[in-house]
Structures are given as C-alpha cells and as structure tokens.
Amino acid sequence: MLLKFFLSLLSSWLLLLGISLSLQANELTNTPGVLESFETLINVSKQRRAQIQKKFQGKDVLTTSKQLNLDQYKYTVAHSYIQTTLLMANKSFLSQGRNQTCDFLELLWFGLYSKKPGSRFNIPASRENLQTGFKEPVLVDSKLLSEILVKDKCPESVSLFNTIRRSNIESLIKKISLPKDNEFEVNLTQCQTTYQKIKKSPYLNYLFYLSQILNYTQRNTNKTELKNKERLIFLKSAKIKEVLTYSQLNLIRGLRYNFSNLKDFCRSHISLDIFKAVKKDPFKYRNLLTPYCLDILGKRKKLTRNEYHECLDKMQSNDSICSYSTHPYTYSHYPKSPCSELIENYTSSLLKNLAPDCPARLQNEGSINAGRIISFYNKDYESADYEYFDYKNPTKCFKNNIVNMNEYSKELNIEKLWGTYACYYNKVQREENCYKVAFFDDPNNELSITQVVGKILKESKRTQHQPNCLFIPERKLKSLGLKKSQGCHITYDSNNCFFDKCAIKVFQNGREVPTFITIKNQSRIDYYAYQNNSLSIGFHRSLKQKFKLKDSKVYNLTQLEEILDRKNVLVHGIGCAEDLLPSSFKRRVINQCNPLPFIISGLKARKNALTSSVLVNLSINSIIDVKSYEWKSLNLAVENYQKNHPTRKWSLYALYK
Amino acid sequence: MLFINSLLLLTISFSAYSKIVPFIPKYRLENLKAFVDSKNLYYFNNNRGEFVMSKGFKSYPIIKGQSKETQYNAFLSSDYNHLLVEEITDYLSHMNIRKMNKIWFTDVGSKKANFIGKGVNPQFHLNSTWISYFDPQNKSIIIINARTKEVYKKILIQDNRRPYFIPDVAVSSQLDIIFTQVNSQNEQEVIKLNKKDKSILLKGTIKHSDFSMCSSNGRIFIKEALLDSSIKKSSLSLFELQDSKANRIHRSKGHYVGPLLCLPGMLFYAEKKFNISKEKPIVQDLVLFKLKGQQAIIEKSFNGDISYFLNGDKVLINFDSKVYIYNE
DSSP: OHHHHHHHHHHHHHHHTTOOOOOOHHHHHHOOOSSSOHHHHHHHHHHHHHHHHHHTTTSOEEOSHHHHOTTTEEEEEOHHHHHHHHHHSOHHHHOOOSOHHHHHHHHHHTTTTSSSTTOOOEEEEEEEETTTOOEEEEEEEHHHHHHHHHHHHOHHHHHHHHHHHHOOHHHHHHHHOOOOGGGOOSOHHHHHHHHHHHHHOTTHHHHHHHHHHHHHHHHTTTOOSOOHHHHHHHHHHHHHHHHSOHHHHHHHHHHHHHTTSHHHHHHHHHHHHHHHHHHHOGGGGHHHHHHHHHHHHTOOSOOOHHHHHHHHHHHHHOGGGTTTOOOGGGOSSSSOOOHHHHHHHHHHOTTTTSOOOOGGGSSOHHHHHHHHHHHHHOHHHHHOSSTTOOTTOGGGTTHHHHHHHHHHHHHHTOGGGSOEEEEEEETTTTEEEEEEOBSSOOTTOTTBHHHHHHHHHHHTTSSSSOOOEEEEEHHHHHHSOTTTTOSEEEEEEEEEEOSSOEEEEEEETTEEEOOOOEEEEOOOOOTTOSSOSTTOOOHHHHHHHHHTOEEEEOOSHHHHHHHTTSTTOEEEEEEEHHHHSTTTSOOOSTTOOOEEEEEEEEESSTTOSSOOEEEEEETTSOTTOOEEEEHHHHHHHHHHHHHHSTTOOOOEEEEEO | OHHHHHHHHTTSEEOSSOOEEEOOOSSOGGGEEEEEGGGTEEEEEOTTSOEEEEETTEEEEEEOOSSTTOEEEEEEOTTSSEEEEEEETTTTTOOOTTOOEEEEEEETTOSOOEEEEEEEEEEEETTTTEEEEEETTTTEEEEEETTTOOEEEEEEOOOSSOTTOOOOEEEOTTOOEEEEEEOTTSOEEEEEEOSSOEEEEEEOSSSSEEEEEEEETTEEEEEEEESSTTSOOEEEEEEOTTOSSOEEEEEESSEEEEEEEEETTEEEEEEEEEOTTSSSEEEEEEEEEETTTTEEEEEEEESSOOEEEEETTEEEEEETTEEEEEOO
16 A cells, blocks of 8 residues: 555656656555555665666767757656656655656766765667658767656756856855854744745755765865865865855755755754854853763863863764753753753753752652742842852752742741751750751851751750861861861762751760761652641742732633733743653553643744643753643643642642732 | 654554553542452542541542541552552642651552552562662662561662652562662663672663563563653563563663553554654654564654553553553
C-alpha cells in the first residue's frame, strides 16, 4: 500500500515532466521495500541506477546544443533513472509546492542532486529521430537537458537562468533581499514571515544552491588538494561569506537541512540565533551560563568573555552536554535539559532575574516554590543577582530564597513557612530552647547554622563568648592541622546534608562536643488554604495580602495567554510528578500522585497558532532549567492532583497587579 | 522522515482488535486505591484520611491516618491475597518527593495492617514471599521476608548525582537481588547480589541508559531505554538463573518509556513515537511482548502520554483522565 502510494507520487512527477511511466506489473511485485527499511530502498535504487548506467556505457555523450540537434531529434528520459534520482534528492529541496516540473528542472540545472553543488552528470535518455521514428539510447548532459525542457514549460526558470548567467553573486544577493541582521529577532512571527518570503522567492533554488556550496565547503575544509571545479566552489563560498552577514549565512546554510517544513526551519533558525544573541552579551546570561560553563570547561573561577564563547561553542556542537552537567549549582532532577532547549526556554522565561539554585539540597518542594515566588516579588532581589551567586560555595545556592522566606514568615506571622529548628535543653530554665536554623554559613544571618550553634554554645555555658564557628564537610576537618582546628567547627556529611535537614557534629578546639543539639523539621506550607479556617490563610492568600496582588484560577490556555500579559504576573500550581516527569516517576498503581509544585514562567510562542508550549519551572529543577510543556500535559497533571486532593481543590492560580 | 517512520512501524504488528476497554469500577474512581472484583472488595481513601476496605455495603478502616490530608497508595499482589500500603502523611502541607512514607502489610479481606518500615515504592516478589522498598533518605533498598516481616537485607546504592533516583528491584528464585544503580561514572547498571558476591549483570549499550525491571516465575526481564529521548534505541533482556549475564532478547529502534510489567508469558511496555520535527511526542503505544515467539504487538496507540500499572494480574491504563483495562 505504502509502496503504491510512493510510486503514484513518483508517477505524478514524471507525468508532469511529460514522460510517461509505465511500470510493469512484475516490477511492482518484485520491488523490495514494503517490509524493508528506507536504507534498503535507497540501496536498491543505487543498484538500479548503476545497472542503468552500465546499460548506457559507451553510448554517445551529448554535451552541446549542436550535438543535440533539436531540429532532427526528440529526447525522452529513462524514467527509472529519474525515479532513483528523485528518491535520493534532499527532501528540503523537493517540498516547495510550486510548479514541480520547473522546480525539478531548476534543481537539475543547479546540480543539486549531488552533494557537490553544480555537479553535472550524464542522464540516460532516448533519442528519437523525428523523420524516421528510429529510437536509440544516448547520454545527455544534465544541465543541457534541463535547459531544453524549461524552454517549453517554464518561462520563469528561463529568465532566472538568464539573470544568473549575467550577474555575479553580490548583485544577485542584493536582488533577493534577505532579512537584515536587525530583522533576526528571536520571534516566531518574524521567522514565519522570513520562511514564507524565501519560499515565494523566484530565487529559491538559487538559495538552495548557495546553501549547498556553503555546506560542501564546510565539510571539505581540510581537503588539501582541490580539483579545478572544487576550487571554484571554494571561491564562490568565500565570496558568499564576504557578502552575507553572520545571521544570513546561518540562515542560508541551514536551508539544506530544515526547509522542508516551517517548524523545523524556525526551530533551528531561532536556536541558532539564540546562541548568537547570547554570545553577543554572555554576561547578561551569566546566571544561566556560569554553572554549566564552569562544569563544561572544568574551571573554578570567574569566567571571561572568551571562555563564555568557548563554552557556548561547545554547547552548540554538543547539545546533550548540558543534560548531564553535575555542577553543584545545578544540583537538581536528572537529566537536565539539552543546551539548545535550556537557552531557548531561559531567554523566554519571566524569572530570569532569579539566581541559579539547587533545589535538591532542600527536602521540601513547597518551600522551594514558595522561596522562589517570594524572591520574585521581593523588589530588592531583582537588581542583585550575580553578587551573591557564590559559585565556590555550594551550600549557599538556595540561601537567599531561604532568608527571604524567613523574613516573610516573620512579617506575616506564618511560623512554619520555614520550620527547621535547632533545640537544646536549658538546664537553668529547665525547658527546651529552640532557634530557627538553616544549614548554610553566613556570619551576618540569624538563621545560619554557625550563628545558631554559636549562640547555643554560649547560652548553655559551654563557651564564655559566642564563638565564630565554621561550617565545613566532615572530611575537611580531618585534613586540617592541629593549629587550624582550633576554635569552633561544625561538620556535616556532604552526601547527606540539606538546607532543612542535616546531621551535624560540633567541635571545639578539635574535640567533639557531645551531642546536645537536636534538629527538628516542622516546615509546613498550607499552600492553597486547605484547612480553610481563620488560623491558616494559606500561602497563596498571604502573597496576595503582602504584595497587594489580584488572583484568578487558570483553567485554559487562552486564559493563561491573556493573564501572562499582565503586570507582575506569576502563575503557580501543583501537579502530579507522575505526569510532569513520567520517565523518572512511574505511576505504579491507580491514582498515584506525588505532588510537585511549579511556576509557569511564560509561553514559548505567544499568540501563535504554531505551538503553544508553556514554560514551567518545576520545583525539583534548578530555576534556570525551564521545561516546556504542551498545555494538555500540564493540565492533566493538575487535574490528576485535584482528584487526589481531599476537597478536590483546583491548584493552578495566577497572581498579578 | 515520515516515510522512514512508517516503514519502521511495519516491523511491529498491530493487534487485530483492541482488548483495551474502558474501566468502569463499582466504586468512585477518584478514591479507588485497589480492588479485588472476585471477592467484591474495594480499597479506597476516605475524606477523613483513612485507608478503608469496602465489602458489600459495609466499610472498615484499615489504617487510621494522622490527619485528614493523609493519602495512600496500595500495591496488590498478583495472586490477590496480599496488599502493601504506602501511607503519605501531610500530603498537602509537606510536599517532598523523597518523603519517608509508612509502609503497611495486610492480607486481602483482613481488617488489620502491620507496619513494616518507612520508605517508598513497596513491591512484592516471588509470589509475595518477599517484599522490597526503597529508603530515599539513606539511599538503601530494603528486602523483607513477607512471612516473618524480618529484614533480610539492606543494600546501600551508590548515588550522589541523581538526587531523585529510585532503583528498580527484582528477586530471583535463588534469592539473588537484582537492582539498578548509578555507578561512579554516573551511568546506570543492573547489579546482581547474592550471598557470595556482587556482579554487574547488564551495562548500558550507550551512555545514559535507563533500566526498568520486572520478574515472572523467577525469571528477570530488563528493559533498557535511553534517558535522552532524541536517541531512539531500546531493548529487552532476559536473565535466567543459570546465566551469569543478562541476554538481550529483543532490540528496537524505538524509544521505550514507562515501567516494564511482567505477566505470565508476556511483558508490557510503552513506546513513544515522535512527530516529524521531533519536537513533541504525538503517540504513545502500549506494546505487548509475547515471550513465545518473541513478538511485539501494539495493543493500542494513544494520542499522548499514558501510564499503565497492575492491579493484581490485570493491566490498567491511565490516559487523558480516563482509565482502561486490558482484558486478555
């Protein structure tokens, strides 16, 4: 069935060429391909082509119009030969939907049926003597043959050929009017316009020819000995590079691979352009790039512009290099997004001002989302991003969100928003004293474990003054010499220490202080006021109150699109991890749903019917690693969570001014 | 590309008629956790945070739950005689993927449940004679004797780079523990552990493989797919007791997703098909692999992501808010 369809497609092409195709019944039944792979089909075609060529070996080769003698002879082409030629042609060059006969002949004229642009080859044809009717096999030069056939059917092609003969590359490119550099916006609508413009251009096949030249020279850069014809291709390529800008070059080069459909074209076009845009000012994207690039380049220092460029080149040539990054500042769900997706999604995200974080170091996905949301609405946070991106110290990678959350909980009197405590028994007061704590080191913050332990050591009279403690991995203490181990040290197990839960040991002058501090984790976030009573206003409602925001439930994509245009907008929700990341969290029984909070940080192609991907920051991905979802999938995750919710509460809300 | 896809499709046959029909439970679907049709027993989560068994017109709370927000997952054994229940406390107010859930064991029909440990992903093995679960805090697999409820083994898995990794576990009839882990090169591998030694049963064919396992009659089946969905290469392997390595029994150029389910004589898995631009998957097929003749049959194609799982020895499929059942 499939083969018949394919053959009928071929036949229609050949009929258009005025060459009748009469396939014998036995040819159909003997034709392999129905149950074989495409590669096999290609091989069969190659063999058939070779057979035909063999049959025509030693026949007259006609390379000039004089030899053709059109007054006396009529030429037809061996259909099986065209069939194989078509099969092997690049699909980007074939799907233009214009006059196919003329397209085919133009491609023949430009020699685009071979990887080497401008290749001419001898086409097996049948020559019929108009007077006697005598037929004989001959070989005709492809360019010459296409010139004969266009004269009858394709006046536009004739004028194209004439223009090309008369002009040089420079003047031709001017005539085509390619988009200028400032028109290469990272924008789908713009890309669509460019695509349509190119598709309708009478110079389309000429552009394919240029694309073929650029790709051919790129592939053969290392070739030392060039034949005459090859040298000419390299000269042309150099000329093209001279005339075109960087973006235009990328556009033309890509045609060979991506022009068969709009989606492919725009995907590579935009992603190429994004790499370029990021390269222009890598420091603007340092929040995104730094952790990945430190990992990719194996460096542990502030990166220079050149190093960012080197890193971007590596990202562009190896897309999956980002998926498997293991830098502490991307400590999160595995695998991460591939580089092109990472950069593409980040540039469209509304949460760009947030510094990279490491959610896996916190064992409470509600807190992760809450911390990010508070930081987003906290105005002081917006301007300061890079200053406290201290890549040398991974224990700080979520610190600012925690500090903001703690301030917020104090102000709004939501005690358990950050609910990790360090407690000890006060023998004088005969009661347990507890202090809120987080496991990071910051001498200027009351939550810091070093501050809290210092305070407890003094209060419990274990030291006279509050000591300045250091928070270090356990193995590091062992390596410190006697002198350096003086003073207060708090050690932790690097493999089992989180911001909200961590087994610690306290050392004074190198000697362990017997355990007297207990850590309690009582963080609770009533996200959407499940209790619905006066005691709990719920985290969502508290945001409205604190930042004077309006809210609305989000039920569909149209509504989401409309809301995302509003000021200070942020959409947050909870869905099932089994639907959001099915390969990592497999649903093993009916109605299984691990709640996973997330923030919607934009749309990938706004107001565009082509795609409607929703950009989502999952609470177990680093804030810089934005995922894109079809609305349908995201909605399903929210719906499934709703089904498991005791009161069937909806959990996708927008907040805005 | 479309053409290539179409040709590859032809190498797998389609089921003549669909055995997958909508599942209409006798109890409200949203609250349903497990069911034994033959005994007219339904297990569900009520709005008081209790795990309840319903029989006829009566219902009995099996696990009380700490508060109204307590949730449950129930894992029924393939012989419909036992149940493992995961109790999730603070379901709404403390969301933590690595939470230590309480794991309970109960006999089907019984009104009592025994607490057996804390962790996630409880499973029955070897005709419900063994139980395993994973402790995400200490990163260890715990194997328990289902009869005595005693801990048989605790296996610490090496894993620092993938914080949310949950290993797959299987037990062979000679009490070899087969499990997946991430090695120091950050690659997944399948390990066999017995009383004498620990050996690598299967390594990924290329980087970043992802393994799923299940066992049937003491034979262990392993599915290999790739984490990176842009590379399409998957396989099924079989490990038999007398072998020291797992042998690949089926290879595919597709992208397998979801868990591998074992039923007598057959396996189930899903395969994702991508559209031409490879951007988003458009179809997910539920594939039945017949061990006799080693034939892969597409049971049904779905226009989006599916999840599929077992209730006893029945395959249920969740697609687009609806549940389907596979009737052989």
